Amino acid sequence: MAEEGRRGEEEDRGPGAAHRGFVLMEELVEKLKLLNYEEEVLVKHNMKSLSRHYFVSSPYLASNPGEQFYMFTIIAAWLINVAGRPFTEPQEYDEPNATVSNILAELRALEEADHEEEEEEEENMMDLEALKLPSSHAQSEPSSKPDRILESTVDAAEWRLEVERVLPQLRVTIRTDNKDWRIHLDQMHQHRDGITSSLRDTRSYLDKLQEDMGKTLEKVGSREKYINKQLEQLIQEYRSAQAKLSQAKERYKQASGGETERSRVLAEISEELEKVKQEMEDKGSSMCDGAPLVKIKQSLTKLKQEMVQMDVRIGVVQHTLLQAKLKEKSNMTRDMHATNIPEPAAGPLA
Structure with a gap:
């Protein structure tokens, strides 16, 4: 029911009523910029600038109610102070209801002060009308009596006081x-x-x-030009010296390259010489040393022993082979004699 009533009110106000908040918020931001709120409020509290639709309640805009309320209280307190009313800035953790009540009380006081100023302006306007009446009579009297000299009966000191009292209120501010x-x-x-x-x-x-x-x-x-003319001879000498220096550097570079190559060849020759010396030392030590001869003699002795052992083994094998041949031969002779013996006749014995 409440939503239907709200929709009915929006339809009564017109199709653009839903976007009225966006327009008001843009106007509010422009007015705050004119009052230089960026330096007076944002820089002081280290806050970001307000967006064009910061306080607008819309499902299409992301909002933080706590942050919005704190920003509103800070700006309201600053505006009250700018209006000439002393007001303590609320803190972030103060009671929200108490803070809102204090702001509303200050706003009511401002409205009452504005109302009193309007009443004073109306009274001053009435005083001005009263002052205009004598002046109109004074202007009409010369027309009726042009020969009469007008003389004021008002005290000059009182007139000055009245002018000083009314003068600030006569200033029109557009x-x-x-x-x-x-x-x-x-x-x-x-x-x-x-x-x-x-x-x-x-x-x-x-x-x-x-x-x-x-x-x-x-x-x-x-x-x-004067310096170049004076130093032209020195410049030419410097250029020639620089050319000679470049040539000397080039020759040094070439000589350094040949020296490097010769150093490499010398290193290779030295390495080969060291190898030859090592081989000669090895051969000389082997020729002077009797260890190889002793080894040869030991090897010959060992070979002779092995040859004796081999001869013994060969004799044993030959003896075994000879026995085997003799045994085989005796067996063959026995077999031959056994086959040549005739069988005895069976007749006479029977």
Whole structure:
């Protein structure tokens, strides 16, 4: 029911009522910028600038209610102080209801003060009307009696006091609308005039600076030519010395390259010489030493022993083979005799 009633109210106010909050928020941000809230509030509390729709409640915008409330209380306290009312800035962990009550109380006090000022202005306007009446009578009297000299019966001191009392209230303050194109046009003209005047003064300084720089450059050029002329012989000598130095460096580079190659060849020859010396030392030590001869004699002795053992083994094998041959031969002879013996006749015995 509440949502239907809210929708009915929005339909009664018009189709653009839902976007009214965005417009009001943009106007609020512009007014705060005119009051220089960025330096007075944001820099002091180390906060970020407000977006164009910071306080707008919309499902399409991400919001943090706690942060929004704290920002609102800080800005409200600052605006109350700017309006001339002393108000202590609320802290982040203060009671929200108490903070809102204090802000509302200060706003009511401001409304009452504005109301009293309006009443005083109305009274002053009535006093001005009363002052205008004698002046109108005074203007009408000369027309009726032109020969009469007007003389004031009001005390001069009282008149001055009355003028001093009424003068601050006679000042008319016109509140300008920042969105009016005429104001922007006037500002553009003012800025253009300021730029033109500044450009006129700056151009004279720049022209003078250009003239001084041109004179200085001419002096520097002439001095450079004089120095080059005086030092031309030394420069030529320096160039020739530099050329000789480059040639000497080139020869040194070539000689250094040949020396490197010769050093490499010398190292190889030295290495081969060391190898030859080592081989000669090995051969000389082997020729002077009797150890090889002793080894040869030991080897010959061992060979003789092995040859004796081998001869014994050969004799044993030959003896065994001879026995085997003799045994085989005796067996063959026995078999031959056994086959040649005739069988006895069976007849006579029967």
